[in-house]
């Protein structure tokens with residue numbers, strides 16, 4: 001019987017199969033010249049749904065041909081300079097090489113007896129990250145599937161600590177105490193904070209919005225007042241979430257000042273560095289993270305600013321023992337008496353990918369400095385793009401970049417706010433439909449804006465200029481259409 005199992009018997013088959021896949025990808029890579037096809041969901045769905053999953057092709061070549069039609073033709077390519085939408089990065093080759101090992105060996109990072117050396121590769125990288133963050137000698141952490149999970153776990157640990165150290169009445173039920181717990185975050189914080197509050201049994205109302213300053217940074221003085229007010233009302237501050245790189249504006253909250261306030265109030269400080277965390281490798285912008293070393297927990301997304309494939313993230317903690325709030329023992333897996341380095345004791349997940357290996361090979365092949373140079377290039381590019389926007393009479397830019405995002409809109413003189421709100425989302429849709437440029441959209445101060453997220457170190461100012469040209473051209477075209485339509489209606 002022929003076998004598709006990865007085993008000694010299939011070693012030759014493995015090599016030829018993987019080589020076919022690499023050939024397909026390499027051909028694609030050479031051919032891709034737009035970030036996507038621009039096809040709509042209605043156009044793509046039938047291509048996929050038309051495949052009869054009960055009629056196997058029994059041949060890799062045919063399956064790969066089909067894969068090109070159902071997936072690659074309409075995939076979104078983050079390495080194309082026309083892509084500037086969400087927080088997706090092009091990936092580095094050493095990390096892709098690691099993926100081969102991650103999936104083929106298929107280690108599972110829950111217990112030592114399923115992962116062997118992998119456990120210490122992950123631990124070494126956790127320590128490396130914590131050290132660069134400056135979290136101190138007692139720090140620890142664990143890899144997660146992404147910033148959402150990292151934030152959830154951090155807040156779970158904050159909840160556990162608050163039960164121990166907060167103003168919880170020993171006679172109070174768990175539910176009654178929880179109903180008094182509050183999380184403090186700015187409006188600019190990631191929505192996973194609110195989702196976590198719900199998952200942790202606090203409810204969405206448990207997130208108190210702290211005002212921001214004119215640069216959209218969480219205001220430490222307002223935080224101080226908010227925390228004081230909460231206590232006065234008999235509420236229990238459970239955590240403050242500061243953001244190091246907000247998703248829209250890339251803003252870094254004043255971490256040192258916020259840490260001071262948290263220390264005075266005895267509240268857990270979580271820093272969501274899903275976006276900005278990559279700055280620990282930066283050669284020229286590392287100072288933007290100053291103060292992060294005072295956090296009780298930190299989220300870092302390697303799959304955003306370390307140029308790693310999805311998924312790769314970590315949650316780091318100042319005190320290793322706070323991870324015990326996710327420790328549960330199962331007789332079959334990690335019995336209390338095991339005395340083995342079982343990563344499941346620190347994680348929300350059980351079976352878990354060896355994502356750490358991607359960062360490992362990246363650091364071993366390229367080194368952290370080269371990762372940092374890549375990231376710095378994107379911050380430089382954002383500054384260059386801001387200068388272009390600032391000088392452009394038809395385009396408006398909302399703020400100077402801090403990391404590598406720009407919030408902008410098409411709004412030439414004489415165009416009302418309402419008309420700009422109407423036109424800008426249409427510009428975004430039209431560009432995506434063309435397949436040539438992808439930008440994001442957002443709402444800021446109640447108005448509709450476009451957003452460029454620049455995470456490609458190879459994108460040049462000329463590439464950004466082309467995107468801006470396309471925005472302007474499409475904006476003019478839409479306004480002309482609108483005028484013609486109004487004329488016709490008169």
Ligand SMILES: *Cc1c(COP(=O)(O)O)cnc(C)c1O
Nearest residue numbers: 146147148190245247272274275
């Ligand atoms: C992207 C992001 C998240 C969510 O991370 P995922 O990896 O997408 O789950 C959380 N916080 C911030 C600030 C982010 O930018």
